[in-house]
Amino acid sequence: MSxxxxxxxxxxxxxxxxxxxxxxxxxxxxIVHRHNMKALEVLRLYAEKGxxxxxxxxxxxxxxxxxxxxxxxxxxxxxxxxxxxxxxSAGAWxxxxxxxxxxxxxxxxxxxxxxAVALAFAGGAMxxxxxxxxxxxxNG
Numbered sequence: 561m562s563x564x565x566x567x568x569x570x571x572x573x574x575x576x577x578x579x580x581x582x583x584x585x586x587x588x589x590x591i592v593h594r595h596n597m598k599a600l601e602v603l604r605l606y607a608e609k610g611x612x613x614x615x616x617x618x619x620x621x622x623x624x625x626x627x628x629x630x631x632x633x634x635x636x637x638x639x640x641x642x643x644x645x646x647x648x649s650a651g652a653w654x655x656x657x658x659x660x661x662x663x664x665x666x667x668x669x670x671x672x673x674x675x676a677v678a679l680a681f682a683g684g685a686m687x688x689x690x691x692x693x694x695x696x697x698x699n700g
Contacts, residue, residue, distance in 0.1 A: 636695040643688035650681035 599621045606613040613621075633641075657674035 636692060636697065639688050639692040639695055643685055643692055646681045646685035646688055650678050650685055653678035653681060 602617065602621060603613065606617075612618075653674050657671055657678055660668075660671040660674060
């Protein structure tokens with residue numbers, strides 16, 4: 561066994577992976593949307609009657625609907641998010657540079673661009689790390 565995987569198999573793997581991930585995301589969006597619409601429908605029925613919903617009904621619905629809004633991020637968490645993004649991006653671009661160096665041949669400019677972008681993201685990661693470490697800790 562040579563260990564060589566045909567290009568068609570790699571293509572089908574990546575296309576299949578993208579299809580599965582996109583399908584899952586679409587399915588989850590539909591489920592969340594339907595659940596939110598049911599909660600709003602209950603509140604609409606009370607509004608049409610001109611009544612205030614009882615606290616036993618309104619409290620769980622409002623808690624569910626308020627969870628849909630993303631929580632406010634602190635400055636330190638934004639720096640950590642930037643650090644993660646820059647590290648992943650630098651690694652990806654370094655992988656492209658490594659691949660082009662290993663393959664060789666033309667076009668050679670891809671290698672140089674990938675190295676430059678990987679270094680830029682590495683510099684961004686260093687800046688985000690310094691910002692993360694110098695920002696006071698979150699309180700709460």
